[in-house]
Amino acid sequence: MILSVSQLTKNFGGLRAVNKVDLAIAPATIHSIIGPNGAGKTTLFNLITGSIKPVDGSVRFRDRDITGWSPQRLAKLGVARTFQRTSIYARLDVLENVALAIRSREGMTTSVWQPASAERRVRDEATDILAKVGLRGREAVLAGNLAHGYQRSLDIAIGLALNPALILMDEPLAGMSRGDRETVASLITMLRDTLGLTVVVVEHDVGMVMRLSDRITVMQHGTVIADAPPAEIRGNEAVRNAYLHGNFAQ
Amino acid sequence: MREQLTADAGVIAGQPPRRGKAILVIAAVAAVGAVFPFLLAGEPFLLMLASYALTAAIVALSLDLLTGNTGLLSFGHAAWYGFGAYAAGLLSKTVTSDIVLLVLMTMLATAVIATLIGAVLVRQIGKTFAILTLAFSQIIFAIVFVFSGLTGGEDGLQGIPVPTFFGLQVFKPEVWFWIFYGVLVISLAFALHVRRSPLGKAWLAIRDNAERASFIGMNVNRLKLIAYSSSATLAAVAGALFVLFNGAASPDLLSWFESGKILMYVVLGGVGTLVGPILGAIAFTVAEHYVSSFTDAWLIYFGGLFVLMVIVAPGGIFGALSGIWTRGAASREAAQ
Ligand SMILES: Nc1ncnc2c1ncn2[C@@H]1O[C@H](COP(=O)(O)OP(=O)(O)OP(=O)(O)O)[C@@H](O)[C@H]1O
Ligand SMILES: [Mg+2]
Numbered sequence: 001m002i003l004s005v006s007q008l009t010k011n012f013g014g015l016r017a018v019n020k021v022d023l024a025i026a027p028a029t030i031h032s033i034i035g036p037n038g039a040g041k042t043t044l045f046n047l048i049t050g051s052i053k054p055v056d057g058s059v060r061f062r063d064r065d066i067t068g069w070s071p072q073r074l075a076k077l078g079v080a081r082t083f084q085r086t087s088i089y090a091r092l093d094v095l096e097n098v099a100l101a102i103r104s105r106e107g108m109t110t111s112v113w114q115p116a117s118a119e120r121r122v123r124d125e126a127t128d129i130l131a132k133v134g135l136r137g138r139e140a141v142l143a144g145n146l147a148h149g150y151q152r153s154l155d156i157a158i159g160l161a162l163n164p165a166l167i168l169m170d171e172p173l174a175g176m177s178r179g180d181r182e183t184v185a186s187l188i189t190m191l192r193d194t195l196g197l198t199v200v201v202v203e204h205d206v207g208m209v210m211r212l213s214d215r216i217t218v219m220q221h222g223t224v225i226a227d228a229p230p231a232e233i234r235g236n237e238a239v240r241n242a243y244l245h246g247n248f249a250q
Numbered sequence: 251m252r253e254q255l256t257a258d259a260g261v262i263a264g265q266p267p268r269r270g271k272a273i274l275v276i277a278a279v280a281a282v283g284a285v286f287p288f289l290l291a292g293e294p295f296l297l298m299l300a301s302y303a304l305t306a307a308i309v310a311l312s313l314d315l316l317t318g319n320t321g322l323l324s325f326g327h328a329a330w331y332g333f334g335a336y337a338a339g340l341l342s343k344t345v346t347s348d349i350v351l352l353v354l355m356t357m358l359a360t361a362v363i364a365t366l367i368g369a370v371l372v373r374q375i376g377k378t379f380a381i382l383t384l385a386f387s388q389i390i391f392a393i394v395f396v397f398s399g400l401t402g403g404e405d406g407l408q409g410i411p412v413p414t415f416f417g418l419q420v421f422k423p424e425v426w427f428w429i430f431y432g433v434l435v436i437s438l439a440f441a442l443h444v445r446r447s448p449l450g451k452a453w454l455a456i457r458d459n460a461e462r463a464s465f466i467g468m469n470v471n472r473l474k475l476i477a478y479s480s481s482a483t484l485a486a487v488a489g490a491l492f493v494l495f496n497g498a499a500s501p502d503l504l505s506w507f508e509s510g511k512i513l514m515y516v517v518l519g520g521v522g523t524l525v526g527p528i529l530g531a532i533a534f535t536v537a538e539h540y541v542s543s544f545t546d547a548w549l550i551y552f553g554g555l556f557v558l559m560v561i562v563a564p565g566g567i568f569g570a571l572s573g574i575w576t577r578g579a580a581s582r583e584a585a586q
Contacts, residue, residue, distance in 0.1 A: 036261060044581075049465070051295050058288075071464045071465045072464045072465075072467050072468065072469055072470075073465075075465060075466055075467030076467050081465060083462075087459060087461060087462045088459070088462065089454075089455055089458040089459050090407070090458060090459070091454075091458045091461065092451075092454060092455065096451065098461075098467060099451075099468075100451060100452065100468075101456050101466040103448050103451075103452070104466045104467045104468050105467065107469055108448045109448055109449070109452045109469075109473070110447075110448070110449050110452070110473070110476065111447065111449060112443075112444055112447045112449050112470070113447070114447060117277070134437055148466075158462070158466060161466070162466060162467065250530070
């Protein structure tokens with residue numbers, strides 16, 4: 001397992017947002033986490049990636065205990081994430097958004113003298129990554145001026161620029177047009193198949209989740225109510241009940 | 251401030267500067283500085299005023315290194331200006347009269363102390379940071395009075411000897427002008443260079459979205475600390491040069507009033523533009539001199555002008571000038 005979460009717990013006041021969650025993610029797989037609004041999916045991501053600290057439980061990445069590690073340390077270790085509320089550098093251009101992550105990965109962030117050739121390599125790599133997420137030709141646009149769907153893609157591009165072994169994506173398809181959803185979905189598959197990346201996805205588009213995932217974890221009220229391959233999840237009674245409106249197993 | 255960062259981003263996206271143009275700019279800047287004192291040949295007082303204005307410009311630039319690059323607001327920047335002045339003044343009375351050594355020693359002392367203090371400050375965010383900078387500057391202010399035997403207390407630090415450069419006394423007004431001008435130009439050139447470097451871009455990133463910056467592995471506090479220490483060190487250089495030029499230091503140099511003025515230079519000139527705060531400081535210092543000789547209520551007029559500027563030209567002098575320039579260029583294009 002590349003990531004194992006055990007008995008992870010977080011309270012907000014009296015609310016158990018994440019309650020004794022166990023999770024095992026196999027390397028080079030696409031593992032989705034689904035569940036109704038408020039189930040605790042984003043909180044789980046926040047606990048794993050160091051935005052907030054758990055009250056109990058542990059997180060292991062490749063046999064290393066990373067519980068409570070800062071986002072900064074995790075980024076260096078190869079754990080990247082994207083955000084449900086898009087998190088980009090709105091006032092910088094698209095290319096620079098990605099270049100910053102590449103420079104950070106390469107340990108160049110505090111350098112003041114940088115050879116032009118190094119900067120050219122950074123920009124070339126950033127251009128390649130942007131092309132992969134469907135942002136070719138938009139390198140010079142101010143990130144804040146991008147259409148919403150493109151901003152979501154840029155958020156993913158920033159994460160990918162870290163060359164992570166594991167990337168956690170919080171609702172990567174939200175607010176995207178059908179065409180862009182397909183682009184990002186095939187990107188996610190490509191990341192697993194050609195780069196051997198492990199992708200953990202939180203997503204409400206259940207049809208897409210069924211198609212993409214190797215395994216699915218279903219959360220409700222902070223706990224895991226099912227954890228199985230897509231075919232089994234489809235027939236799971238508890239999961240059906242969690243999704244009251246029944247639009248789930250189409 | 252929002253619009254300004256957009257302009258910065260344009261710099262990042264832009265082409266590398268053309269060498270020929272750069273040489274032209276350097277030649278022009280050097281020529282202006284070389285000739286300036288001779289234009290004021292019969293006016294020793296005006297030349298002195300010019301030197302004071304340049305000192306203010308260096309301090310303003312130093313604050314913009316912090317505020318413009320990282321968005322951190324300092325209400326107590328005069329503490330470092332005053333610290334530099336007292337440090338250099340005391341060193342010149344006890345250790346050496348060599349101006350280069352004095353400035354280097356002051357820089358070293360400031361860098362060390364500012365890094366220690368900054369390490370605590372940069373952990374605070376937003377308003378807390380700003381308030382702590384004010385509190386810290388008041389502590390430094392108080393220290394001057396506690397050790398009044400050493401610092402001269404309320405009377406200030408007096409009797410600072412004329413500094414030397416390789417044994418030659420530095421006292422001619424035009425030489426001082428060139429020193430201030432040279433330090434300002436070199437600092438500005440370096441600041442503009444850093445702005446285009448990975449460090450400068452990382453600063454823009456933490457100013458825009460610090461959370462995202464930490465998730466791509468940036469050490470946000472360390473980046474802020476680098477900005478804080480370099481900013482303090484440049485302010486101290488200005489203070490050191492000022493005290494050696496002036497021959498005395500008064501505790502007013504590190505008062506909250508002085509800090510407020512420095513902040514005004516930056517806002518007046520245009521936060522984050524580096525050049526703007528320099529223009530703001532020069533305009534403010536020159537205007538202060540003339541207006542305060544007419545009326546004691548000059549501060550009221552300045553306050554009013556300041557409020558007006560923030561409302562009508564939130565981008566400061568630099569923002570207004572570049573707006574006119576852009577519109578001019580657009581209408582020239584339309585005319586063709
Ligand atoms: N910082 C916080 N302070 C207090 N309560 C919070 C906080 N963050 C989340 N919560 C609460 O914790 C619960 C889980 O929230 P979370 O955002 O993890 O859900 P989610 O599964 O991601 O939902 P969605 O699908 O709507 O994104 C919710 O009830 C939410 O209101
Ligand atoms: Mg969520």
